[in-house]
Amino acid sequence: MVQLNRRNLMASSVAAALGASAMGLASAQDDSDTPDAPWSDGELKRFAHVAFGAEFTGPFVTGTNELIFSNQHPSRDNPGPFQKAGVGVVEGFQFDLDGDSDDFEELAKPQTDEEQSKVRVADGEFKHLAREGDPINGGAEKFGHPQTPEGKDIATFAGTRYGNFGYNPDMNQFVATNDEGSEGYLFTNVETSPGSITRMPISRDENGSWSADLENTTNLVNAEAFRELGGTRINCYGDLSPWDTPMSAEENYAHPRLAPAATTGDIVDADSGVGLRGAAAFWNRPDPSTVQDAVDEIFGDDSWYLQGSWALTGVELLAYYLGADPVDQTDDGGNDRTPIGEGYPNPYRYGYIVEIRDPVDDPTPVKHWCMGRAAFEAPDFQEDEKTVYLTSDGENKGIYKFVADEPFPSYDDPANVAGTLHVATVTNEKAANERPPAAVDLEIEWVELGHASNGEVETWIEAYDGITQEDYLETHADTDWQDDLDAALREADEAVARDGNRDYVTDEEIAAWAKQYEKDGPDGVDEDLRKVPFLETRAAAKEIGATVEFRKAEGVDSVEGAEPGDYVYLGISELNAGMSDDAGDIRLQRVDGGVVYRAKLDDDYGISTLEPVVVGADASDPEPVIDDAPINIDNVLVMDDGRVLLCEDASQYNRTYPNDGVWVFDPATDGAPDDDSEGDSGDDSDSGDGGSDDDDGQDGTGDDGTGDDSSESGGSSDGSGSDDGSAGDSDGGSNDDSTDGSDDESEEDSGLPGFGVGAGLAGAAGGALAARRRRGESDDDA
Numbered sequence: 101m102v103q104l105n106r107r108n109l110m111a112s113s114v115a116a117a118l119g120a121s122a123m124g125l126a127s128a129q130d131d132s133d134t135p136d137a138p139w140s141d142g143e144l145k146r147f148a149h150v151a152f153g154a155e156f157t158g159p160f161v162t163g164t165n166e167l168i169f170s171n172q173h174p175s176r177d178n179p180g181p182f183q184k185a186g187v188g189v190v191e192g193f194q195f196d197l198d199g200d201s202d203d204f205e206e207l208a209k210p211q212t213d214e215e216q217s218k219v220r221v222a223d224g225e226f227k228h229l230a231r232e233g234d235p236i237n238g239g240a241e242k243f244g245h246p247q248t249p250e251g252k253d254i255a256t257f258a259g260t261r262y263g264n265f266g267y268n269p270d271m272n273q274f275v276a277t278n279d280e281g282s283e284g285y286l287f288t289n290v291e292t293s294p295g296s297i298t299r300m301p302i303s304r305d306e307n308g309s310w311s312a313d314l315e316n317t318t319n320l321v322n323a324e325a326f327r328e329l330g331g332t333r334i335n336c337y338g339d340l341s342p343w344d345t346p347m348s349a350e351e352n353y354a355h356p357r358l359a360p361a362a363t364t365g366d367i368v369d370a371d372s373g374v375g376l377r378g379a380a381a382f383w384n385r386p387d388p389s390t391v392q393d394a395v396d397e398i399f400g401d402d403s404w405y406l407q408g409s410w411a412l413t414g415v416e417l418l419a420y421y422l423g424a425d426p427v428d429q430t431d432d433g434g435n436d437r438t439p440i441g442e443g444y445p446n447p448y449r450y451g452y453i454v455e456i457r458d459p460v461d462d463p464t465p466v467k468h469w470c471m472g473r474a475a476f477e478a479p480d481f482q483e484d485e486k487t488v489y490l491t492s493d494g495e496n497k498g499i500y501k502f503v504a505d506e507p508f509p510s511y512d513d514p515a516n517v518a519g520t521l522h523v524a525t526v527t528n529e530k531a532a533n534e535r536p537p538a539a540v541d542l543e544i545e546w547v548e549l550g551h552a553s554n555g556e557v558e559t560w561i562e563a564y565d566g567i568t569q570e571d572y573l574e575t576h577a578d579t580d581w582q583d584d585l586d587a588a589l590r591e592a593d594e595a596v597a598r599d600g601n602r603d604y605v606t607d608e609e610i611a612a613w614a615k616q617y618e619k620d621g622p623d624g625v626d627e628d629l630r631k632v633p634f635l636e637t638r639a640a641a642k643e644i645g646a647t648v649e650f651r652k653a654e655g656v657d658s659v660e661g662a663e664p665g666d667y668v669y670l671g672i673s674e675l676n677a678g679m680s681d682d683a684g685d686i687r688l689q690r691v692d693g694g695v696v697y698r699a700k701l702d703d704d705y706g707i708s709t710l711e712p713v714v715v716g717a718d719a720s721d722p723e724p725v726i727d728d729a730p731i732n733i734d735n736v737l738v739m740d741d742g743r744v745l746l747c748e749d750a751s752q753y754n755r756t757y758p759n760d761g762v763w764v765f766d767p768a769t770d771g772a773p774d775d776d777s778e779g780d781s782g783d784d785s786d787s788g789d790g791g792s793d794d795d796d797g798q799d800g801t802g803d804d805g806t807g808d809d810s811s812e813s814g815g816s817s818d819g820s821g822s823d824d825g826s827a828g829d830s831d832g833g834s835n836d837d838s839t840d841g842s843d844d845e846s847e848e849d850s851g852l853p854g855f856g857v858g859a860g861l862a863g864a865a866g867g868a869l870a871a872r873r874r875r876g877e878s879d880d881d882a
Contacts, residue, residue, distance in 0.1 A: 163281015193224030232266025293414025330449030352451035353411035439569035469557035515555035649678035
């Protein structure tokens with residue numbers, strides 16, 4: 101394959117501008133960044149990009165080979181129709197699905213304001229099917245808007261928001277109702293709190309034009325069946341199961357009870373949670389999303405960041421959705437800190453995989469409680485109908501596997517679905533040797549956390565129903581909150597920060613479970629402690645020494661009908677923080693642009709090796725490199741011919757354009773070569789990681805579409821009259837322009853193939869040339 105890595109992208113750029121004689125000069129430039137970042141083992145071509153400010157989400161390729169995707173949280177400054185979030189389809193183009201990317205000419209990067217302010221595709225035309233706030237269900241609902249039991253739009257309430265309603269469409273899964281795949285129901289997630297999953301009839305006519313039946317589109321979360329489960333929140337990406345049911349992932353960023361590198365054992369040993377506790381402990385605090393300010397005031401210079409605190413936005417709106425009395429709503433259209441009583445949501449009901457059973461005739465939600473609780477980005481259900489891989493988004497998170505006892509469809513009663521939850525542990529020494537990510541496979545073992553059924557876990561969860569904001573004050577404060585709310589709240593905040601929230605699973609319970617687990621294994625723990633790994637999955641995994649260091653684990657997918665020998669692809673949108681610090685199982689050199697890994701399925705649908713196949717650019721890379729390299733890959737979708745759609749949620753860094761795109765990756769037959777040497781690839785260099793770079797959303801991304809730190813939720817008004825200023829992405833990007841200090845020689849000696857981009861700055865023939873050389877064809881075969 102032609103070497104089109106950082107050095108060659110720079111060389112091509114200079115040569116294009118100054119003539120071929122400049123090539124030698126450009127190639128001789130000093131390069132102090134991470135070796136082989138960017139790099140790929142295959143050809144990459146840009147197919148589309150979304151509008152300014154938006155994230156490219158929810159890819160789905162229909163049975164007619166046409167692409168559906170979401171234009172998530174675009175800038176309000178874009179001209180119509182691209183100032184509103186929406187879901188649409190590319191008409192006039194169908195993928196050939198013949199195994200290579202000669203079915204389209206690569207889309208050039210957007211250069212003008214006009215190009216940057218809209219959705220552009222390499223071929224065909226993007227057509228909206230629905231946009232945020234569109235009237236649906238005969239006008240009784242709005243697209244992406246949950247309602248109270250009485251039918252009142254949640255957007256009309258005052259309070260903090262996890263993004264504005266309808267503004268963050270993500271997953272799209274299409275369930276066809278005919279053999280041609282030209283009509284059926286499109287299921288779309290919207291990342292809000294409370295969450296939203298719409299079911300929209302769509303069809304394609306004989307002329308190739310798609311249309312949506314908004315009159316008969318419904319928001320499934322407004323049905324009583326969803327409310328009985330506690331509703332849903334922050335519905336991110338998902339999957340379509342082998343038995344054709346949509347699977348929605350609840351990306352509950354508010355679940356961390358621990359700081360990124362902390363363990364419950366650390367808290368027990370210190371007899372205090374100061375500096376170690378996460379935001380989950382403050383779930384039932386009045387006005388929970390302001391707890392960071394409260395902790396800063398109480399602890400002063402000893403304060404710390406409460407991981408996930410920004411994602412406590414929208415929890416009170418979730419209470420209103422469930423039917424709680426909105427006692428905190430004031431006469432002037434605002435809200436105060438009056439504690440919410442009956443109907444307050446149970447935190448252990450969020451952070452799961454939600455299946456929509458019988459999606460055509462009688463769509464019914466099922467939460468798979470026994471698959472663990474996390475900030476799930478996506479599941480990948482395998483063809484054995486038992487094995488599921490799950491990624492948890494954010495800083496210092498785990499990667500999980502669930503194996504059902506029997507095939508999922510065989511359970512008539514979903515409460516009986518049972519199986520074993522596992523967490524990944526990285527075992528190879530090279531992963532902790534400060535090497536470039538492109539040079540290191542991650543060898544993993546799966547450690548069992550526990551076995552349970554949906555019904556068992558839901559019984560454990562039900563024990564925490566009915567806990568309210570009033571309980572937070574009455575359990576943790578000496579002062580009667582009805583006499584002095586401010587004093588009681590301060591007392592409770594300090595007590596919870598130090599000693600934990602006594603209303604929920606305690607530190608002592610987790611420590612006791614871990615002690616019994618270590619002595620007697622997962623099946624040897626007391627019955628009353630079996631709940632721990634299912635309700636507090638991350639904390640449990642940390643306590644037994646699993647690799648809870650991934651940053652940020654995103655989309656995971658395998659080809660439809662995958663068999664042993666096929667690949668599971670997994671996106672790490674930023675490789676920094678826990679994966680590049682000086683502690684733990686993974687200590688790679690930092691690549692803020694992220695990495696895409698793949699793993700081969702064995703005969704039992706297990707995976708044991710994550711090999712890098714695409715490495716993004718460094719944050720500090722100059723324009724000629726970063727403009728034509730994928731960065732911050734989030735959603736991934738494997739098409740039927742094995743090519744992979746790589747969707748960006750990009751921090752942009754030094755790019756000359758602000759748009760997130762989708763790249764079509766045509767993988768080479770083999771992955772990166774084995775790296776048997778111990779002295780090359782910059783092992784003796786200073787990685788310059790600088791510690792954790794993110795503050796879980798402290799960037800405060802708004803609606804200006806700047807794309808800073810890969811926002812997950814927009815802060816613009818949704819028409820409710822509330823200027824919520826909602827926070828940005830959970831583990832926002834690392835705009836620190838750090839470099840890793842590796843010397844120039846290490847890149848030349850790494851022995852890795854080059855970065856096979858398409859046209860871009862390598863010239864119009866770059867992608868085709870890369871593909872021909874990969875296939876062993878001569879340059880004259882064009």
